[in-house]
Amino acid sequence: MTRTPVNVTVTGAAGQIGYALLFRIASGHLLGADVPVKLRLLEIPQGVKAAEGTAMELDDCAFPLLKGIDIFDDPNQGFEGANVALLVGARPRTKGMERGDLLAANGGIFKPQGKAINDHAADDIKVLVVGNPANTNALIAQAAAPDVPAERFTAMTRLDHNRALTQLAQKTGASVEDIKRLTIWGNHSATQYPDIFHAEIAGKNAAEVVNDEAWLADTFIPTVAKRGAAIIEARGASSAASAANAAIDHVHTWVNGTAEGDWASMGIPSDGSYGVPEGLISSFPVTTKDGKYEIVQGLDINEFSRARIDASVKELAEEREAVRGLDLI
Numbered sequence: 128m129t130r131t132p133v134n135v136t137v138t139g140a141a142g143q144i145g146y147a148l149l150f151r152i153a154s155g156h157l158l159g160a161d162v163p164v165k166l167r168l169l170e171i172p173q174g175v176k177a178a179e180g181t182a183m184e185l186d187d188c189a190f191p192l193l194k195g196i197d198i199f200d201d202p203n204q205g206f207e208g209a210n211v212a213l214l215v216g217a218r219p220r221t222k223g224m225e226r227g228d229l230l231a232a233n234g235g236i237f238k239p240q241g242k243a244i245n246d247h248a249a250d251d252i253k254v255l256v257v258g259n260p261a262n263t264n265a266l267i268a269q270a271a272a273p274d275v276p277a278e279r280f281t282a283m284t285r286l287d288h289n290r291a292l293t294q295l296a297q298k299t300g301a302s303v304e305d306i307k308r309l310t311i312w313g314n315h316s317a318t319q320y321p322d323i324f325h326a327e328i329a330g331k332n333a334a335e336v337v338n339d340e341a342w343l344a345d346t347f348i349p350t351v352a353k354r355g356a357a358i359i360e361a362r363g364a365s366s367a368a369s370a371a372n373a374a375i376d377h378v379h380t381w382v383n384g385t386a387e388g389d390w391a392s393m394g395i396p397s398d399g400s401y402g403v404p405e406g407l408i409s410s411f412p413v414t415t416k417d418g419k420y421e422i423v424q425g426l427d428i429n430e431f432s433r434a435r436i437d438a439s440v441k442e443l444a445e446e447r448e449a450v451r452g453l454d455l456i
């Protein structure tokens with residue numbers, strides 16, 4: 128049976144994450160090895176020529192699943208009929224720049240894009256915001272799309288999740304695939320909280336395996352939370368291939384489901400669970416099935432975790448106030 132191609136819109140298609148992302152979408156890693164896709168690339172006018180070059184390279188790969196590429200500089204056209212939208216295009220943080228500085232610079236991009244999604248995307252649209260500050264940009268886009276169910280707007284904390292998996296694997300000598308149920312809570316920022324108290328390593332509680340609270344507090348958490356800044360310091364540019372990989376993982380998990388006994392981290396609108404104020408787009412542990420996600424309920428949150436979740440959520444609430452003040456939501 129021939130399947131109808133899924134329309135995938137990627138903003139910032141000519142950027143460095145876009146370059147690492149598009150070939151993997153076209154080769155079936157985003158949605159599945161049997162799902163044809165049509166790419167809709169959205170750029171600013173100055174980025175269109177480079178996007179055309181990337182499209183030529185995509186053509187030259189002769190991907191069997193790639194059923195079309197269109198390039199736009201108008202969000203209304205770029206999101207027309209989109210089933211999946213990856214909002215990557217934004218101003219990346221450069222050396223010495225704080226994420227807060229990005230709010231005003233990037234907020235203006237996400238409001239019109241949210242409105243264009245509202246007016247033109249397909250009814251089943253799923254949105255992942257990658258461009259920073261990702262959680263609050265997702266909130267801005269969501270607020271501009273009142274006709275789209277709020278839960279379709281998500282922000283990427285899967286890169287943090289993957290970073291935490293590897294740090295924990297390296298500390299304990301485990302393989303990443305032996306680690307389950309790790310959680311990133313809060314904001315995709317230096318306040319995020321990677322939580323191993325419910326994680327398991329080959330079936331054993333990860334915190335008990337590690338048994339080293341000083342390592343947790345002074346090494347693990349800051350290494351994961353500040354990894355983005357460390358990559359910028361080392362590369363002179365923000366992470367690209369690993370961010371693209373995490374975007375693939377996020378959408379693949381959302382569409383195709385989490386494995387039995389495991390969960391993933393996604394930035395999603397809070398329903399008030401775990402004391403996170405309703406509406407903030409905060410990272411939670413989620414299971415996914417049939418294209419829908421659910422927050423994992425009933426986890427015991429100890430004092431160590433509570434303080435850290437609260438600190439990150441406080442930052443999210445402040446970002447929400449800041450964008451309210453800028454009339455962006």
Ligand SMILES: NC(=O)c1ccc[n+]([C@@H]2O[C@H](COP(=O)([O-])OP(=O)(O)OC[C@H]3O[C@@H](n4cnc5c(N)ncnc54)[C@H](O)[C@@H]3O)[C@@H](O)[C@H]2O)c1
Binds near residue numbers: 170
């Ligand atoms: N959430 C995460 O884990 C994570 C990780 C890494 C990077 N990021 C963020 O992702 C974003 C993109 O990073 P990058 O390295 O690809 O940046 P980049 O500068 O290489 O590319 C950004 C692209 O977006 C385009 N763009 C700008 N405004 C646009 C608009 N209004 N519409 C469409 N396209 C637009 C630019 O022309 C450029 O081609 C940055 O905000 C970065 O901080 C997030």
Ligand SMILES: O=C(O)C[C@H](O)C(=O)O
Binds near residue numbers: 219220365
């Ligand atoms: O662009 C950044 O601020 C860093 C990026 O979000 C990352 O986590 O690598």
